[in-house]
Amino acid sequence: MLRIFIRFIKTYFLWELLRGLALTGSRLFRRKFTVQYPDEKTPKSPRFRGLHALRRYPNGEERCIACKLCEAVCPAVAITIESEEREDGTRRTTRYDVDLFKCVYCGFCEEACPVDSIVLTDIHEFHFEGREGTVIDKAGLLAIGDRYESSIATAREHDAPYR
Amino acid sequence: MVMIIIDGQEIEAEAGSMIIQAADKADIYIPRFCYHEKLSIAANCRMCLVEVEKAPKPLPACATPIADGMVIHTVSEQAVEAQQGTMEFLLINHPLDCPICDQGGECPLQDQALGYGGDVSRFSEGKRVVDDPDIGPLIETEMTRCIHCTRCVRFGQEVAGIMELGAIGRGEDMKIATVIGRTVDSEVSGNAIDLCPVGALTSKPYRFTARAWELASHDAISPHDCLGSNLNIQTAHDTVKRVLPRTNEHVNECWLSDRDRFSYEGVNSSDRLLQPLVRVGDRFEEVAWEVALQRAATALSDIGKAEGPGAIGALASPTATLEEFFLLQQLMRGLGSDNVDHRLRQRDFRDDSFTALFPGTELPVEQIQDAARVLLVGCHLRKELPLVALRVRELCRMGGQVAALNPMDYEQNFPLTEALVVAPSALPAALARIAIARVDQVEVPEELRQWAELIPDSEEFARTAKMLSDVEGEVVVVLGQIAAQHREASALRAIASWLAQHTGIRLAFLPEANGAAAWIAGCVPHRQANGDGVPEPGLNVSQMLSARLSAYLLFGLEPTMDLAATGNLVSALSDASFVLSFSAFRSAVPAQADVVFPLALFTESAGTYVNCDGRAQSVEAAMDPRGMARAGWKILRVLGNYLALPGFDYITADDVRSRVNLSLPEVVCRLEEGCPLPGAASKSVPWSAESQRFERVVDVPIYDVDPIVRRASSLQRTRDHSLAAVHMNKEQLLALNVKAGDSVRVIADTDEVRLTITPDDRVLDGCVYIPMGSAATAPLGGADYIELKVVR
Numbered sequence: 028m029l030r031i032f033i034r035f036i037k038t039y040f041l042w043e044l045l046r047g048l049a050l051t052g053s054r055l056f057r058r059k060f061t062v063q064y065p066d067e068k069t070p071k072s073p074r075f076r077g078l079h080a081l082r083r084y085p086n087g088e089e090r091c092i093a094c095k096l097c098e099a100v101c102p103a104v105a106i107t108i109e110s111e112e113r114e115d116g117t118r119r120t121t122r123y124d125v126d127l128f129k130c131v132y133c134g135f136c137e138e139a140c141p142v143d144s145i146v147l148t149d150i151h152e153f154h155f156e157g158r159e160g161t162v163i164d165k166a167g168l169l170a171i172g173d174r175y176e177s178s179i180a181t182a183r184e185h186d187a188p189y190r
Numbered sequence: 191m192v193m194i195i196i197d198g199q200e201i202e203a204e205a206g207s208m209i210i211q212a213a214d215k216a217d218i219y220i221p222r223f224c225y226h227e228k229l230s231i232a233a234n235c236r237m238c239l240v241e242v243e244k245a246p247k248p249l250p251a252c253a254t255p256i257a258d259g260m261v262i263h264t265v266s267e268q269a270v271e272a273q274q275g276t277m278e279f280l281l282i283n284h285p286l287d288c289p290i291c292d293q294g295g296e297c298p299l300q301d302q303a304l305g306y307g308g309d310v311s312r313f314s315e316g317k318r319v320v321d322d323p324d325i326g327p328l329i330e331t332e333m334t335r336c337i338h339c340t341r342c343v344r345f346g347q348e349v350a351g352i353m354e355l356g357a358i359g360r361g362e363d364m365k366i367a368t369v370i371g372r373t374v375d376s377e378v379s380g381n382a383i384d385l386c387p388v389g390a391l392t393s394k395p396y397r398f399t400a401r402a403w404e405l406a407s408h409d410a411i412s413p414h415d416c417l418g419s420n421l422n423i424q425t426a427h428d429t430v431k432r433v434l435p436r437t438n439e440h441v442n443e444c445w446l447s448d449r450d451r452f453s454y455e456g457v458n459s460s461d462r463l464l465q466p467l468v469r470v471g472d473r474f475e476e477v478a479w480e481v482a483l484q485r486a487a488t489a490l491s492d493i494g495k496a497e498g499p500g501a502i503g504a505l506a507s508p509t510a511t512l513e514e515f516f517l518l519q520q521l522m523r524g525l526g527s528d529n530v531d532h533r534l535r536q537r538d539f540r541d542d543s544f545t546a547l548f549p550g551t552e553l554p555v556e557q558i559q560d561a562a563r564v565l566l567v568g569c570h571l572r573k574e575l576p577l578v579a580l581r582v583r584e585l586c587r588m589g590g591q592v593a594a595l596n597p598m599d600y601e602q603n604f605p606l607t608e609a610l611v612v613a614p615s616a617l618p619a620a621l622a623r624i625a626i627a628r629v630d631q632v633e634v635p636e637e638l639r640q641w642a643e644l645i646p647d648s649e650e651f652a653r654t655a656k657m658l659s660d661v662e663g664e665v666v667v668v669l670g671q672i673a674a675q676h677r678e679a680s681a682l683r684a685i686a687s688w689l690a691q692h693t694g695i696r697l698a699f700l701p702e703a704n705g706a707a708a709w710i711a712g713c714v715p716h717r718q719a720n721g722d723g724v725p726e727p728g729l730n731v732s733q734m735l736s737a738r739l740s741a742y743l744l745f746g747l748e749p750t751m752d753l754a755a756t757g758n759l760v761s762a763l764s765d766a767s768f769v770l771s772f773s774a775f776r777s778a779v780p781a782q783a784d785v786v787f788p789l790a791l792f793t794e795s796a797g798t799y800v801n802c803d804g805r806a807q808s809v810e811a812a813m814d815p816r817g818m819a820r821a822g823w824k825i826l827r828v829l830g831n832y833l834a835l836p837g838f839d840y841i842t843a844d845d846v847r848s849r850v851n852l853s854l855p856e857v858v859c860r861l862e863e864g865c866p867l868p869g870a871a872s873k874s875v876p877w878s879a880e881s882q883r884f885e886r887v888v889d890v891p892i893y894d895v896d897p898i899v900r901r902a903s904s905l906q907r908t909r910d911h912s913l914a915a916v917h918m919n920k921e922q923l924l925a926l927n928v929k930a931g932d933s934v935r936v937i938a939d940t941d942e943v944r945l946t947i948t949p950d951d952r953v954l955d956g957c958v959y960i961p962m963g964s965a966a967t968a969p970l971g972g973a974d975y976i977e978l979k980v981v982r
């Protein structure tokens with residue numbers, strides 16, 4: 028009998044609503060922690076695995092030596108490499124494609140690379156405007172590497188003590 | 191047989207064999223680098239150290255003969271410690287550049303370092319650096335990787351017969367190198383690539399293009415010679431990346447000639463024809479298959495109706511498959527014409543009706559090394575059949591003897607007991623002299639005597655005859671390509687057959703490429719498939735060319751270079767009203783062709799090859815044909831349908847094959863008894879400096895034999911290729927007052943070419959050597975006599 032009476036009171040005096048409003052009211056005056064993405068960004072781990080890049084040595088020579096280990100290790104078969112002897116006798120790729128739709132961003136390719144050529148950068152904000160754009164070729168990968176070399180290098184440096 | 195115990199396992203092994211051989215037989219693994227079952231034992235890598243009970247220290251398994259009751263441990267602490275120690279020493283000077291090494295992924299050193307090497311090197315001193323010599327267009331060197339196993343050296347010395355690579359220096363300074371500035375020119379040099387356990391010797395054409403793990407392997411048979419070497423075609427991304435041998439002890443053992451190994455570059459050539467063509471005015475237009483087939487069928491049946499089927503003739507390249515030969519002759523015979531032939535460079539067909547089922551070797555290839563005596567007649571064996579030459583070399587090593595009767599003093603890679611060199615025209619005469627001396631008391635037919643009397647008798651003939659008599663074991667007389675293409679080839683065959691009939695001598699008439707299959711499939715004018723006769727023989731190659739037929743079918747050949755009768759050919763094709771060319775290469779299509787079918791090559795087509803000892807080997811296609819090219823047997827089958835011929839309803843290559851009986855009897859290649867010996871040719875015109883007329887020694891160099899090898903770019907850069915010149919000996923150079931490098935006009939009948947002079951002391955007085963098979967000498971065809979005009 029008493030329980031029925033209390034429920035009656037709570038229903039008619041909008042008790043649940045008031046409780047909800049009370050919670051909102053109490054948060055209204057506390058410190059906010061919303062990040063205003065894309066104006067604000069959270070920090071990323073130096074091990075973040077985002078978009079791929081091919082790096083160069085400081086003298087401008089591409090690092091990749093076409094050993095095809097990344098291609099062999101890739102679990103998603105996302106990498107396609109063709110290689111040839113370059114005029115100066117060195118072993119180089121003539122084609123290096125990464126299919127970003129196939130890639131699972133596992134980072135195995137980076138692990139396998141003996142010369143730190145293929146790396147996963149911390150770039151994760153990218154989009155495609157057509158199907159063909161989902162495969163980045165060698166020139167594209169080298170361009171990404173050139174553009175973000177400093178951040179790539181810093182990230183590797185930060186991570187180095189733990190390797 | 192003795193009993194030994196390896197790793198607790200009791201094994202019965204042959205007395206005198208080495209521990210490693212006994213272990214291999216019992217499938218017990220012992221690591222190794224320098225040991226190879228086909229090479230002598232060097233025991234210089236020390237990787238195979240094992241513990242033998244009662245021995246004070248570990249012993250090399252490859253060089254320790256077993257003894258009864260020996261107890262061996264391959265994985266005991268002492269053995270493993272020794273192996274690990276050896277590995278550490280081997281890696282001291284090794285650059286560890288696996289990521290850029292072509293051997294990476296299939297490298298015994300890499301594999302064994304994983305098993306026996308440490309994870310961190312204790313060696314911090316500087317590593318040895320060695321220069322990489324350029325040893326030719328086929329083998330790439332990276333000598334810092336060399337571990338001095340000397341397999342490559344032993345291969346050259348023992349198997350190939352020319353020691354081109356050698357070890358110079360000792361200890362840390364030891365280097366593998368050629369004689370300064372020399373290249374490796376052996377025709378079997380590529381095997382050193384397979385033998386080298388590290389990446390010190392790698393394939394130049396394959397360099398950096400693929401990794402072992404991404405290659406798909408397919409079985410194939412080499413079409414370039416009559417041995418039918420077993421190939422392992424390795425492909426990636428729809429191209430042939432490299433070719434490796436497939437071990438077959440009956441055929442190629444574990445070796446491969448460079449021609450078989452590197453001819454795939456021709457398959458990948460940019461000259462491949464990818465689309466059917468038809469002539470429109472004076473140029474070719476690419477069309478769909480249906481259009482080309484329809485056009486060809488209409489033209490052929492029109493000509494057949496208007497001028498009779500005898501006005502159509504077909505020539506096939508001897509590199510085609512059995513199925514292609516069969517369908518080509520079925521097509522021709524279905525049209526009503528027997529004019530079909532594959533003997534493109536043969537010029538003498540007089541003994542056709544007496545020939546055996548197919549030319550071949552009466553002694554199986556695998557028994558050649560066990561023969562006692564071999565006489566090579568008109569045969570540059572080393573360049574013709576490089577792997578058979580290795581077996582003949584083995585024969586010499588076992589105490590056998592070899593003699594050669596050749597039109598020039600070819601360098602062989604085995605010792606010749608007798609090297610007889612006579613002018614080309616005197617080959618039958620010299621063979622007749624030997625035959626008469628060998629057979630002795632038997633009555634000699636008059637014709638044979640006439641032949642013999644063309645040249646004066648000499649001591650050498652008697653010596654050679656003596657060499658061939660009174661021995662235990664097989665005696666073989668081999669007639670090579672020079673004999674088969676000789677103007678008097680039927681005389682040579684008849685004399686050899688006479689010799690064989692009166693002695694126990696076995697014969698070998700070497701067919702060209704897959705020629706044996708062509709004979710069996712009936713791709714000859716006087717026989718149908720399986721050797722069945724024809725009522726009236728058709729025209730052979732030379733008759734077809736001189737008869738000026740109205741339609742020619744050219745199957746897989748490059749007319750200007752694959753035929754002996756080249757001059758005839760151009761006019762015959764120009765006069766013909768219809769020329770149908772099946773060609774894999776754009777530049778091999780004759781300008782006179784009306785319809786061109788793009789042909790798949792041996793890597794892209796299922797087919798059967800019959801080698802010289804009658805071994806039929808069938809393979810599937812290794813890959814899809816390039817572009818719109820199609821396998822020859824499919825094209826012929828569909829062309830048969832377009833022509834509405836009966837019996838062209840095959841579904842697979844197997845169906846075609848089943849029409850041919852391939853359970854072949856033991857090879858007998860000698861001419862049937864009763865074959866008349868052709869009368870002796872008149873004496874050749876003697877040479878005089880004034881007439882400047884020379885007898886020509888002619889052969890087909892190893893890398894000019896067919897359209898595929900002619901387009902294999904690396905082979906074309908080897909020393910064996912630069913032969914298209916006028917070779918003559920130094921005295922004649924003086925007599926003619928010319929010097930090396932001078933340009934001369936070479937005139938044969940109506941055609942002439944300009945070539946340079948090369949001194950070559952292998953050539954006799956009165957002769958010049960001008961090979962055929964290349965563009966530079968194409969207009970001369972197989973001409974036997976030429977006139978030289980010095981250009982001043």
Ligand code: SF4
Nearest residue numbers: 101130131133134136
């Ligand atoms: S991140 Fe992983 S899935 Fe992506 S390309 Fe590299 S190895 Fe392949």
Ligand code: SF4
Nearest residue numbers: 091092094095097140
């Ligand atoms: S990116 Fe690195 S692992 Fe991949 S092929 Fe190049 S060098 Fe080898």
Ligand code: SF4
Nearest residue numbers: 336337339340342386
């Ligand atoms: S080059 Fe190769 S085969 Fe020759 S000695 Fe060196 S490691 Fe052995």
Ligand code: FES
Nearest residue numbers: 224235236238252
């Ligand atoms: S394999 Fe025995 S020492 Fe080399």
